[in-house]
Structure formats: structure tokens, C-alpha cells
Amino acid sequence: MPTTIFLIVTQIIVKIQGIPFYVLVVDPNEMGKLPPYTGMISMLGILFWCASAATSIFSSFLLQKKGGLKSKKWSRFLLFSGCITLIVLLDDLFQIHEYYYRSFIDLSTFTNPSPIKNLFESIFFAMYAIIILIYLLKFKSLFQKTNYTILLLSLFFFVISTIVDVATPEKMFLHSTIEEGSKFLGIVTWFSYFIDCCYEQVQHLIINKNSEFT
Numbered sequence: 001m002p003t004t005i006f007l008i009v010t011q012i013i014v015k016i017q018g019i020p021f022y023v024l025v026v027d028p029n030e031m032g033k034l035p036p037y038t039g040m041i042s043m044l045g046i047l048f049w050c051a052s053a054a055t056s057i058f059s060s061f062l063l064q065k066k067g068g069l070k071s072k073k074w075s076r077f078l079l080f081s082g083c084i085t086l087i088v089l090l091d092d093l094f095q096i097h098e099y100y101y102r103s104f105i106d107l108s109t110f111t112n113p114s115p116i117k118n119l120f121e122s123i124f125f126a127m128y129a130i131i132i133l134i135y136l137l138k139f140k141s142l143f144q145k146t147n148y149t150i151l152l153l154s155l156f157f158f159v160i161s162t163i164v165d166v167a168t169p170e171k172m173f174l175h176s177t178i179e180e181g182s183k184f185l186g187i188v189t190w191f192s193y194f195i196d197c198c199y200e201q202v203q204h205l206i207i208n209k210n211s212e213f214t
Helices: 002-017 021-025 040-066 069-094 114-138 148-167 175-212
Strands: none
Touching: 002 021, 040 069, 040 175, 069 114, 069 175, 114 148, 148 175
């Protein structure tokens, strides 16, 4: 039922906006007449983002419902983690950081739009940095009980990718390889960290539940 409502509402919105519904359902590579491997690494990254968010949020609800007071702390941690991952997933999927400012700034009026583009992307990434910092401080005590070096490695990869994206020319040698490669490594490492966290907490929950019946 919710899916049906979503499709109906979407159909109404695109009709009002004059957007063919076909545009929303067609494969981008098919529309652009591009080979099927176009964007392969990017799409794999989206899948890892999605897996991270889904696993974290599911584990959070599991711990909230079945666990004790200690589990509820981890539940909040995983819920926050899943929500942050979901936000980044949506940004990466729809490239929000590259388009959010274009509704009020016409880049075609600039001789060299790259500095303007990089400025607004930097502002967006700075917001991410603040959110991540608050998140790390809020759950500092829990992070210390995890394999947090994996998360730090992930953040390191993201920093490298961001620096290459906003601070280096696109003509730089191996620009795309370093930028997108670091980003992909960051996503996979992020996924690895939260899979490890979820596994550990769910395992503890199962052990505790089993001990109650022995």
C-alpha cells in the first residue's frame, strides 16, 4: 500500500512539473545510450551505502526491542549511524551537493565556474564535517569500545577524496582515479566498520538471551 501511494503521488508531482514519468523509471545508461558498465564503481558505492544504512537501522531496532539498558545505548548509536549513512546515501545517489545551489546561481554567467562550484561544494562538505564531529563526540565512549581505527581509516579516505575534488584541477594526473577510488575505499571501509559493530552487538544480544534460558 505505501508503495502504491508513493507511485501515485510521484505521478501527480511529475505531471504538475511537466516531467515524463518515463524519465524516473528508465535506466540512465539506456537514456544516455551509454555502455552498461558506466558508473559501475559509483553504483557499487551506493549499494554499500545502502547495506550500511539498512544493517545499522535494523540492528538498532532489534537492540531497542530485545535488549536491555546497555543495548539501548548501542541502539541509539546505530540508529544515528544509520541515519547519517542514509543522508550521505541520498546525497551520493542524487548528487545533491553538486546541484543544490544551482537553483539560485547560474553557473553559465561565469567565465570560470569551477571556483564557484568548488566553494558551494566545500560549504556542503563542511556541514558534513560538523555533523560527523558532533556524532563522534556524542558517542565517544561507545566508539572506544569498537574497532574505531576502521572508521578513522574510512574518514581518512573521504578526506582525501574531498581534497582532490575541491582543491585540485580535473586535469590533474589520475584525478578521477584518486578522487573516486578514495571515495569508494571510504564507503567500503565505512560499511566494514558498521557491519562489525552490528555483528558484535547482535551477537552479545543472542548470547545474553541464551544465558537467560540456561
